[in-house]
Amino acid sequence: MSGQQESSTPNQGRRKNYLLMVLTVMVGMLAYDYRVARPSVDRAYQKIVQRTTEVNNSPARSLTNQDVQTLITKSPSRTFMDGQDLVEVYSWRSGLPVRTHDLFAVYKKSIRGEQVFYRQAKFVYETSAEVAPVPVPLLVEGTEEEIAQYNEELRREIEEEMRYFADEERHAARQNGSPLDGSPLDGADNDRLGQNVPDTDVRLQDIADELSNSSE
Secondary structure (H helix, E strand, O other): OHHHHHHHHHHHHHHHHHHHHHHHHHHHHHHHHHHHHHHHHHHHHHHHHHHHHHHHOOOOOOOEHHHHHHHOOOOOOEEEEEOOEEEEEEEEEOOOOOOEEEEEEEEEEOOOOOEEEEEEEEOOOOOHHHHOOOOOOOOOOOOHHHHHHHHHHHHHHHHHHHHHHHHHHHHHHHHHOOOOOOOOOOHHHHHHHOOOOHHHHHHHHHHHHHHHHHHO
16 A cells, blocks of 8 residues: 555656746746737838828838838748739737738839738738728619719718729829839820829729719
8 A cells, every 4th residue: 555655656747847837938938928028019010100100291201011011120021912902911929820910011012013011900901991981882872963962972981992002102202203114204104193093094994984873
């Protein structure tokens, strides 16, 4: 009997040590997650916010995806398209080896072909449609004239929003004194800068057709 008690004591000690080791590892992983991984995402996010503010105060400048990568000294772990927007994902390993904490940087393609920073999100990504959904015509009661007026106002709102980034790029190009291809501005380039982005015009025409059909 005494021999069985003596043999069980070392086993109990080993189990206790094993449990303490597991507990220590779990505490360490949790501490790393909240003191290193998450704060790293927060710091990168704030860096981009600060740089965006600086760029917005200087209309001649823009913040591209290359600028963002240099700013946070990190390359994207993956990319994907959200409609016409490019999304770069920057990942930091969390306390759990199979999980990451992510920063999402969203870009729109400029008339110069650059990927210009648009917005960002951390930890959880929301699509552009969720963040800024394009309004669709509602089924409303009224006369044909009232419905037509409603659709026209809606079309103008959509047109204004979709032209925003094209206007920003044209303004930046004029400030820089250079056209789309980097050569000195001439009369033809000024005409080009006054034109709409082709993709935007096509999309606006599609919306106009939809609104016309809905009012018939």
